[in-house]
Amino acid sequence: MSILLKIIRYQFHDISRSKWIIIYTSFFFLVTYGLISFSNDTSKVIISLLNVTLIIIPLVSIIFGTIYLYNNKDYIILILSQPIKRNVLYLGLYFGLTIPLALSFLLGVGVPILLFSRDLKENFEVLVFLFTAGIFQTFIFVSISFLIATLNENKILGLGLSIFCWLFFSVLYDGLLLLVINLCQDYPLEKILIGFTILNPVDLARIFVTLKLDVAALMGYTGAVFQKFFNGNLGNFISLLSLLVWLVIPLLLGIRKFFKKDF
């Protein structure tokens, strides 16, 4: 355990000094500050922040994660020559990357909101959802990126797969869903759609926050079904479970592959 903490601490220091993490933080800071100062409408700010969270965080996490593992190959080989378990090293690298990424998101978005937002209390609940969503996105997509990077020796292929993965979750999946919805127009699709949404971590985060924001629009039958599910205890539990599965399964698969990997 102490070795794990040591690795995490080392990685944390290493990454905190990286210019990319500083750029990442300041990007969030500037975007949030800009949105707050240019718009008087808090719910509009939150919607824009949601878009940023759902597009930028998965993209940055997955690409950063892949590159990070490739770039640290020498370091990994060096550490593995020591009496350190492989899963400890893998987890150390994982948390060493995700914690700074998540922190920089929290600071970049949280600080300007705390400092400059006027009606913070009104939207407190939505903001909590937004932050939770952002942190989960970071953890899930880094874990996927680590899996991709361990599976593929070829850097170009790995990076390509990562980008495709991001594209699939944020854009293509919804396109496919829309296709399914249109093909099966005559059937009551609400419950099946909830199932499909839960399968995609990006969609899940999006629907959670929009249900809080766009209540008025969603109040039809369809909206009522979604609302009932996602605001109920069972819905919350299943959603959380799905997010955790998305986090844990790639991580475990990655560790398994990492054990057998010949560097």
Next chain:
Amino acid sequence: MLNRNGNNSPFYLPQRGSKKDFSIILSNFSEKDSCRAVVFLFIWFFNFYFLSETLSAKNIHVGAHQKIRTIQSALKIISNGDSVIVEEGTYKEKSLLIDKSIILIGKNSPVLSGENKYEIMKIKADNVVVKGFIFKDTGLNFIFDNAAIKLDSVTNCTIEKNIFVNNFFGIYLSRSSRCKIIGNELSASQTKETYSGNGIHLWQCREMIIQKNKIEGHRDGIYFEFVKASTIEENKSENNLRYGLHFMFSDSCKYSGNFFKKNGAGVAVMFTRNVDMHNNRFEYNWGGAAYGLLLKDISDSRIFENDFVKNSCAIYYEGCSRVTTHNNNLTENGTAIRLMANSMDNSFSYNNFIGNSFDVTTNSTRNYNSFENNYWSEYKGYDLNKDGIGDIPHRPVKLFSIIIERNRPSLILIRSLFVELLNAAENIFPSLTPQTLIDSKPQMKRYL
């Protein structure tokens, strides 16, 4: 003979103003027609006495400590123009029938109870005033539509500053004109639409004034059917089971300064010409069939300076023509404007559209209405010549709203990146959204 002021002079001057008339009469007093003048004066004084006698209305006090204990018995001895002053206490009088022009005043809010069985008061005479009572517990009766106060075929009545609690219908007017309903508070607590009556119900009336009332928990807060030339002002209608204001076949009416909040289905205005709706506020009307303002078959009307905040659908137009909608604020609604294909020649100008999920939705691929000079918070254009008007026109109808129109479950994709991309593509090459539904002069800054 002593007159009322104890002055026994035959030349008693009743009022200051009439002094002049009197001197004119005296100056005309010549020998020639002295006889005629004497007769004239005699008639003049006689008239004065007669009139003053009728004008001297009686005041009858009713109360537990008075000679007359019930309003019912007071009504028997009363004549036109008298006042009944009812003192504190609870009166169970079954149904009161008022068929004389009297003034009924409640002192320290006496309670008139219908004991959950009766209609409380029925007014069948003109010029009646009812003021300062608490009306409570009319029975539920679907045949007679029991109301706390029912006015039938009267003119010029006033119902003022009363409190109505737990009644079936509150104030029910039919075939009446020029009445005033001012400053009443109505509340009811039924939970089912079918077991609840309307707060203020008008049927076949003319020139009525409904002002500063508060209505809560009824079926429809204010109900207008076949009413002409009336005004509804500064009322507050909230938490009603169906509509805050239900308005049908009522031409040339006007409602302004009202506040409608959290009503089951919002406000409905139907089958009417020439209505003015201004300065009202429509708030939090949520539900699949709830509208801030539902307009059906409305023509030649004006909607201006209203605030629509957080409604599922702010304004719904069906079969409307020549309705002008200007200077309104539409903020954070699900759908700000829902415009059905059978609406024509309506104009939308100088409105603020701020933070709505959908600004305009329609089921039509064509457009016969005009949008101009509105402010759209969704507008992404620019203004190079700095004249405050965006250089490229704005298309308020999104592709996604049309997808939802055809297929409700696709709502689950709201705010998805994929949908945003589709919207952007449609915006550049419109194929499914109405091509001519554009605001060619979108404002860069919101109207204050």
